[in-house]
Amino acid sequence: MRGSVTVVHRSVKKGVRCNLLRLVVLLLGGMLPAASAAQEVDIAALDRYFASSGRAWQVPGFAVAIVKNDSVVFARGYGLRELGKPDVVDEHTLFAIASNSKAFTAAALARLVDAGRIAWNDRVTDYLSYFQLYSPYVTAEIRIRDLLSHRSGLGTYSGDLLWYGTSYTREEVLRRARYLEPAGSFRADYGYSNLMFLAAGEIIPAVTGRTWDEYIETEFFEPLGMVRSVTSADSLANRANVATPHGEKNGRLQAFPWYRWDGVGPAASIISSVSEMTRWLRLQLHKGTRDGRTYFSEEASRTMWTPHLSFAVSKQAEERYPSTHFRGYGLGWGLMDYLGRKVVSHGGAYDGMYSRVVLVPEENIGMVVLTNSMTSLPTALAYRTLDAYLGGVESDWSEIFLQDAERDRQRWAARWEAWDRGRVPNTKPSLPLDRYTGTYGGPLYGDAVVELDEGRLVLRLLPNPDLTGDLTHWHHDTFQVTWRHEFPWFGRGWVQFVMDRTGDVVAMKIDVPNEDFWFTELEFGKRP
Secondary structure, eight states: OOOOSSSSOTTOOSOOOOOHHHHHHHHHTSOOOOOSSOOOOOHHHHHHHHHHHHHHHTOSEEEEEEEETTEEEEEEEEEBSSTTSOOBOOTTOBEEOGGGGHHHHHHHHHHHHHTTSOOTTSBGGGTOTTOOOSSHHHHHHOBHHHHTTTOSSOOTTTTGGGTTTOOOOHHHHHHHGGGOOOSSOTTTSOOOOHHHHHHHHHHHHHHHSSOHHHHHIIIIIHHHTOTTOBSOGGGGGGOSSBOOOEEEETTEEEEOOOOOOGGGHHHHOOEEOHHHHHHHHHHHHTTTEETTEESSOHHHHHHHTSOSEEEOOOHHHHHHOTTOOOEEEOSSOEEEEETTEEEEEEEEEETTEEEEEEEEGGGTEEEEEEESSOSSHHHHHHHHHHHHHHTOOOOOHHHHHHHHHHHHHHHHHHHHHHHHHTOOTTOOOSSOGGGGOEEEEETTTEEEEEEEETTEEEEEETTOTTOEEEEEEEETTEEEEEESSOOSSOOOEEEEEEEOTTSOEEEEEEEOOOSSOOGGGOOEEEOO
């Protein structure tokens, strides 16, 4: 699901001090001279770096594969599938690739474009008559290529709680998207939207009569020989050699069960191994043709790898990556330059797993990193590999990103300390607890109920039964919510009850601090 558009992880906010050579490069114009071809690489040295980096990050397990000139030159697993258990990771271990699924959806639509069944500039409503967004103009004007390039005007991750663990069908998720407020301007601002990729995927059954899952399996997995790859965690019961997700809880790493992401399948639900993903990398590097079969045309490949929305390169990014002059997003792929080459890449984040795919088309190089933890390790390994192949200085990217992660941890710790200090002592709720009970809801998310259970308030978000939490008084009419189900993305938060001028409860607001799911955009008015 959560993916970054280049090999720069989203948690990277500030640059670190460049070494002398990189500073000189920046002063000379910010680009190292490109070699005529990728240099010879010490694969054994890379292997040692991968292993030591995994230990430094304390990642339970991960796998890496590299392709060069249509050959798999490296494929290996490291560590354990699950902490505390003996099963080791190898190149065939299955992990969630999460938002790297988006490139499959773009390629699937490219097949339909090549067949003349759709066009990139077709209106979405030509295929999804029920589809509506925040504005009649945007609803009427938004095109397929807009969905695939994150330029709908919606904010990053907006609406993701609609599909996360809910019973809503894909169509129902999209029907509710009309109530989301924009965060930017249509076609002018970038907002990473899983919902828009879901809409793109739903065009496939509208045109072919086959679900997105069926289409991906029959048109890509089967002919490419990706025989163990699946589009749903429900299929893992029939698969061996599967990694377990892990996340941090109360400062300790722990295993989490697989969570069902079928509701947003076209954006993030594919599960694969680095071994099978090398087949996908080689297809991409061949610009859509493999073993005599054309999956999508070279023209379609160029379209997917052309920036449809560009981003400013910040001063901090210039300092850290002096050879990068542009960043942008194509159709299902992030784009940038690095050491004089075009780099096509994407990240993916799932409950307890992160992934990274990187392509350097000019050099016929591809890389995939799959992990069973939520760290920037894949990004660090990607940069180290790019430097090795493209002649860059061998920076210790793992250490650089570890420092970022520690600063990020400290920032979050400071925020929580400030929030805890802001608690007003010695207050009581304005009303007896039973006055807060009832049904709350709105058209975006649906209903929630607040009940009194053995003298304690309990919150239940009905679309997702796992979002059930115990409420304890915080201060005034605000209660702390502690979820009964553990999530790797978020933990405790607050529920504030809103009164009208007569002192009756008319609404509640939920705030669960995290970087991925926006509880604050949900509206819960009290039902009569």
